[in-house]
Amino acid sequence: MSAGEAAVPIAEPYLCFANWRYDQVAGRLILSGFPEHQVRLEPRLHQLLNYFLAHPMQIISKDQLMDDVWPDTEGTDAAVMRAVASLRKILQPGLSEGPCIETLSKRGYRWTLAVELQHLSAEDLPTVMLPTAVLPAESLQAPPLLWPEARMHPEHAEQVPVAVPVPQPPYEVPKRWPHLVASTVLLLCLFVGFALFLVHAGMQARQPVYNKMVNFSALKGQERAALWSPAQQWIFYQYQAPDQSEWHWLAHHSKSHKKVVAAQGFSTISRAVWLNTDFFLFQAEKNGQCHFYRQHIDLATHQSEMLMPCQQVVSHGLALDGGRLYWLAQDKETGQVQIWQQQLSDLNKGKAAELLYQFAAQYRRPRHLLAQDGQLYLVVEKDFYSDSLFQFDLALHSIRWLKDFAFDITDLSLWQHNTLLLSSTEALLQFRLSSGKVIRLQTAQTGFAEAQRVGEQLLSSYATGHNSDLQLLPVLAANPAIPGTTQLPWLHSSKNETRLAAMGDQIAFVSERSGNSQIWLYQQQLLRQLTHFQGQRQVQQLLWWQQRLYALIDLQLYQVNLSDGSLELQDINRPAQLTVCDERLLFTQWTEKGWQLWQQQSNGEAQLLLPDITAVRCAPGGQLVLQQLGSDQLKLWSGADGKLQNLPVQLNWRDTVPEQWLSTRDGLYWVAKQQGKTRLWQMDWQSQTVQQLALPETVTPQALFGGFDERALYYQSEVNIQTDIGWLSQSEPTKKPSQ
Secondary structure: OOOOEEEEOOOOOEEEEOOEEEEOOOOEEEEOOEEEEEEEOOHHHHHHHHHHHHOOOOEEOHHHHHHHOOOOOOOOHHHHHHHHHHHHHHHHHHOOOOOOEEEEOOOEEEEOOOOEEEOOOHHHOOOEEEEOOOOOHHHOOOOOOOOOOOOOOHHHOOOOOOOOOOOOOOOOOOOHHHHHHHHHHHHHHHHHHHHHHHHHHHHHHHOOEEOEEEEOOOOOOEEEEEEEOOOOOEEEEEEEOOOOOOEEEEEEEOOOOOEEEOOOOEOEEOOOEEOOOOEEEEEEEEOOEEEEEEEEOOOOOOOOEEEEEOOOOOOEOEEEEOOEEEEEEEOOOOOOEEEEEEEHHHOOOOOOOEEEEEOOOOOOEEEEEEEEOOEEEEEEEOOOOOEEEEEEEOOOOEEEEEEEEOOOOOEEEEEEOOEEEEEOOOOEEEEEOOOOOEEEOEEOOOOEEEEEEEOOEEEEEEEEOOOOOEEEEEOOOOOOOOOOOEOOOOOOOOOOEEEEEEEOOEEEEEEOOOOOOEEEEEEOOEEEEOOOOOOOOOEEEEEEEOOEEEEEEOOEEEEEOOOOOOEEEOOOOOEEEEEEEOOEEEEEEEEOOEEEEEEEOOOOOEEEEEEOEEEEEEOHHHOEEEEEOOOOEEEEEOOOOOOEEEEEEEOOOOOOOHHHEEEOOOEEEEEEEEOOEEEEEEEEOOOOOEEEOOOOOOOOEEEEEOOOOOOEEEEEEOOOOEEEEEEEEOOOOOOOOOO
């Protein structure tokens, strides 16, 4: 036995698919029936195959592969396509039917083969000689996912048949000259592997860990949009006191903690930008009028100075770069997202602002804007539950799409020259502009609404002590007024509970009572947890169809197994909202051509019903209630004759989400703000009269749930969220004691 080899008993289980047996640890493929046909995958293909096998039958986008398999600067479309093509070529000899990796146009890839686990013990297999090479850590396991996939709970692990191993041929002692070549190659592999390991370890070491959180303000009420002064002495932020509707600017000294609250209040305020060391600029709405304002840093003696009017306040839609002001807005007539600019010196001279760019009508609304070195970076809400990141070149007047996110981006700021900092309720994320890679920062907690980098620290606002409950509201056709509510004890907990779907005595809902958001099922007085997600997943909707439970998770539709909580991916690409009417599955979808309404056929194919429909609900007599792209007026549509009838209800799809309105056989129900308070409204089908339903003053519904044929209406309570301003920092390394 040579020094470069060692006897290794192979006791690891194999994964079996088609005619291949695969050692996922070593990256070794063995062709069944032909043990001499063995392939050792190079590290990148090794990782890629492991990733596909960890996500069988699931649609995986190129972006996912670039984020989770490739290093920061290497992930490109071309690299992914080359690697997938190479892997297909390697696996082809063991395939008897069709490709193992399916290409889905504009969606990504999907592993199509069934995978079984073959249990092998060391006694069952002969000892083989393998080089004892040291491989880089990333080649042995897939990197952690940003949003980990669902995994089956160990209590419900599927029992799979055990295959009989094929006897291995006797090992022949190699001749001397091949051994010299092998030894040389092995030394090179060891050197390269060690170098890659050092590079990888260095990258990990440079990745900051923000494990120290210091609360800066801790006032009762809400605090947001922190602004660090150029003199680095004061923090200015927006403050709303408990039980108050107006927002005020507050100045907070960083050392003495002296606080000064401005007397002037506004119904809403945008994030501010610095004009110089003494003044900052912001948008605000007061008495229903939107204006730009200039504010001196001495809040006690200077009121905000009103400048030119604006269309509407976008909370994070203001940016300043090179003496020019940029802001996001929506067209007054169409609601389309727009980018505007104005020379700062012309701000209050009556000169018209310049429209830089207008998005297509199917984008929902503007979110965030950042200006840096002649480039604008902006986040636009794509549909109800996802955001898109764009880059606008000010010199070329051209826009470029960067990435889609299947969750809500709550803030956008600069990390460093070529990296953006994105905030979300679940994590803070770095977005590398050079590679498009998304990296999750390690932080002491989650729930960040905003974050910006100040030196080596992060100044952030975050939510504390908030939770929402699901409660039952009986709806009686004979008496629409609701004298009170009934709380379900099995729903109430100290954690957030959202999203509900009922079918008879089976009620599924989403709750954080066991940690991350999970799907729970209540049936016959028994409450149990169905899913066991390892990471945070975004469950956008639950619904019942053909006696089965379905869930829209991260904009992918899954059937949820009621026995073990396992998920089966459905072949519907990114539905925005789904409804079941008379056992027909209907869904709306965002596309590059615009919004569309589809019906899922019994043969699995989807039929296009109508264009420009953003949401759909059931109505009596097989009719449908439609929410249209270009109109606030809800429409009643009959599929038989194609006629559209206006309903006396207006819901703008850019300002409402699907869970804020629903229909039952009694009527149409929705929640809407009136004089700063959320109200519940109903429209009766027969008379089409609209009325407000009486609710106790303590009941403030923010979402409604219920089936068309169900007699119960459930609602999610509206909770006043407490937000605080704080510093996130890295703990100082522990110093060794002096000798």
